[in-house]
Amino acid sequence: MSSIISITQDQLAALSQRRHEPEWLRSLRLSHWQRFEQLPEPSTHDEEWRRNDLSQFDLASLTLATPEAMAVQRALPPEAQAAGVRFADLAEMVRTAPEALRPWLMSDGLKTTDRKWVALHSALWTHGTFLYVPPHVTVAVPLRMTCHLTQGGVAVFPHTCIVADRGSQVMLFETTTAATDRRSVVNTATELFIQEEAQVAYVNLQAWDGQVVSLTTQRAHIARGGQCTTLSVYLGGQTTKAYVETLLTGEGAVANLLGLHMGEGHQQVDLHTLQDHHAPRTTSDQVYKAVLGGSARSLYTGLIHIRKPAQKSNAYQLNKNLLLTNTAKADSIPKLEIEADDVRCTHGAAVGHIDAETEFYLMSRGLSRQEAGRLIIHGFFEQVLGRLQQPPPQGAADPPRNMAGTVQEEILEAIDRKIAAAL
Amino acid sequence: MSDAPLLVIENLHVSVEGKEIIKGISLQVNRGEVHALMGPNGSGKSTLSNALGGHPRYQVTGGRILFQGEDLVAMKADERARQGLFLAFQYPQAIPGVTVLHFLRMAMKAVRGAETPSPKQMRQAIKEKLALLEMDEAFLQRYVNDGFSGGEKKRCEILQMAVLQPRLAVLDETDSGLDIDALRVVANGVNRLMGPTMGVLLITHYQRLLNYIQPHVVHVLMDGRIVRSGGKELALELEAKGYEGSDTEATASGKRG
Secondary structure, eight states: TTTTTOOOOOHHHHHHTTTTTOHHHHHHHHHHHHHHHOOOOOTTGGGGGGTTTTGGOOTTTTTTGGGGEEEEEEEOHHHHHTTEEEEEHHHHHHOOHHHHTTTTSSHHHHOOOOOHHHHHHHHHHEEEEEEEEEEBBBBOOEEEEEEOOOSSEEOOEEEEEEEEOOOOOOEEEEEEEEOOOOEEEEEEEEEEETTTOOEEEEEEEEOOOTTEEEEEEEEEEOOOOOOOEEEEEOOSSEEEEEEEEEEEEETTTTTEEEEEEEEEEEEEEEEEEEEEEEEEEEEEEEEEEEOOTOEEEEEEEEEEEEOOTOOOOOEEEEEEESSSSSSSSEEEEEEEEEEOSEEEEEEEEEEOOOOOHHHHHHTTTTHHHHHHHHHHHHHHHHHTTTTTOOOOOOOOOOOOOOHHHHHHHHHHHHHHHHHHHOO | OSOOOSSSEEEEEEEETTTEEEEEEEEEEEOOOOOEEETTTTSHHHHHHHHHHHOOOOEEEEEEEEEEESSTTTTHHHHHHHEEEEEEEESSEEEEEEEEEHHHHHHHHHGGGGGOHHHHHHHHHHHHHHHHHTTGGGGSSEEEETOOHHHHHHHHHOOOOOOOOOSSSEETTTTTOOOOHHHHHHHHHHHOOOOTTTTEEEESSSSGGGGSOOSEEEEEEEEHHHHHHHTEEEHHHHHHOOOOHHHHHHHHTTTOO
C-alpha cells in the first residue's frame, strides 16, 4: 500500500497548494500522511485482514483520481438553504468558508483510528461533501446526493462530513454508482457529528459496478440525547470492506444501525461494526442482513463495547444471512467487551436457505419460483428497511408523513435489479 | 370453460422419497360438488393433497390426474394455481416481512394475470371477503402467518381462497386445531364461497367439520387406497364406529395377506 501511486510528501504539499488550501488544512493532510507512513502495512496475518485478498486493494498500478473522475450531484431545497443549511462540495467549502470546516474535518472523526488506509484517506481525499444543519433547524425532505465514478484504474478518496447541530433534524440519502472498465479502489470515509438532541438519518446505497473494490469507513459521534439512524446498503463492487463505527459519547444517545447486503458471483462484503458506549443510558441497536447468491461471501464482525461510565445502557446486535445457493457463504463473529455492570446486551446470528416448504406455499398461490424468491427476500429485508423512519418534525401539527418512503422504494428497486440477476 | 369434469383421478400412485404412500386412488369431483376424504393418521390424506398441489417432493409414479381435462401432473405448482386449483394448507408457512395485503395482491396478480383488477378494486374485493369471514381489517397489515394462532392461520387460508376464487379447492385438515367458533366461521366461509361452478375436496380426520359443511360424497382412505365411498351418512357411521370397520375391507382386499 505504501507504494501508492508514486506520490511523495512534497507532491502532496504541492497538490494542497494548487487547490489553494489554507495552511491548517495543508498541515492536517501532511500529519495524516506521516501517520500513514508510520502505520504498519496490513497483512493477512492480522485478524482483520485474514480473510481478504490484499492484492485487490493494491494501489500501485492506479492513478490518483482527478475531480472529473467522479461526478457528484447534490440538491439543497431553497428553504433549507435559507435556514442556513450548508450542503456543498468540500473543495468549494475550502475556498469559500474554510473556517466552517475547521472544527470538524478529519478531526475527532478519524484521527482516533489507527488504520493505515484511513490515514491515507485523510491525507489524500479527492472528493467530498460537507453537510451542516444549524441548531434547531429541521430539514423537511431527505437531502439527496449521487456520486458516479466514470473512470477506471483510479484510486478515489471521497469524503463526507455531516454535522447536525443542537436539536436539528436531517436525513441524507447518498447513492454511489460506477461505470468503469478497469479495477478501481474507492477509499471512502464519512464522519457524522450528531450534537445534543439532534436527529440524523444517513442512508448509503452502494451500487458500484463489478470493477470497484471499496474500503469504507463510517464514524458517528452522538452527543447527549442525540439520535442517529444509519442504513448501509451494499449491492455492488467486487469487494467491499467496511467499518461502521458508532460512538455514543453523550448521556441518552441512541443509535439504530441498519445494514443490507446482497451479493452474487464472487462478490464479498467484509463488514466490521462497532457500538462503542461511553456514556450512561445510551442505546444502540444494530441489525445487518445479507442475501447471498452464486459464490458470494459475507463476513461480519461486530463488537459491542460498553465502557465503565456507560451504566444502564442497552446494546443489541443481530446478523442474519439468507443463502440462495450452496456455494454462497456467510460468517458471523460477534464480540462483547463490557466494563459496566448494569447493562443489557444481546447478540445473535443466523444463516439459512430459502425454505422449500415456503417456496411451495408461495408457488401454490400462483407465484413463479422466481417471484416466490423475490417475495421472500423482500420480506427478509423489510424487517430492516421498515425501520428506516425519520422522526416527525418537532412541534408539527399535521400527522407526520413517512419521508423515508421514497428512499425505501428506491432501495427496493435497486435490490430488485440485483434479485433479477441473482435468481 | 371446458366441458370436461372438474377433477378426475385415475388409479393414482404417489411416492415420497421412494416410498409408495398412495397406492391406486380413483375419484371424480364434479362442479358444484363437495367431496370429503376421511381417513386415520398415516392413510395418505396429506400426501394426496400435496400431490394435487404439485409439491416437488411428492412423485406421481402411476395413474393420472385430469383437471378440467388437462394433465395436472405435468404442471408446476404455480401453473396449477393459475388454472384454478387452490390448496388450503394444513400447516401454512410464515413469511416474515410480507403483509397479508401485499401477499393477497401478489397472489391475485399471479392467478388472474391479464384480468387483474385495479389496486382499488382489489382492496375493495379483499375488504368484502374479510367481512364475509368476520375478520378485522388490521389483519391485512400483519405479516403472513407470522405469530398467527392456529385459528388465524386457517382463516387466512380461507381468506386467500375467497380472494382467489378457485375452481377447485382442496382443504387439507383445515378443521384441525380450530375451536368451535373458528370452525363455524371457516365452514360458513366455505359454504358461502361454494357455488355451482366450484368443487371442494375436504380432507379431514374428524367428522365434526361435516356438521357444518354438507358433503355430497364421502370417501374413506386407508393405507393409500379408497376403501369405501358413500353419502354423508358414511361420515356419521365412521364417527360412531371409528375406522376399524373399514379396515377389514382393506384387509379383505388383500392388504394383510
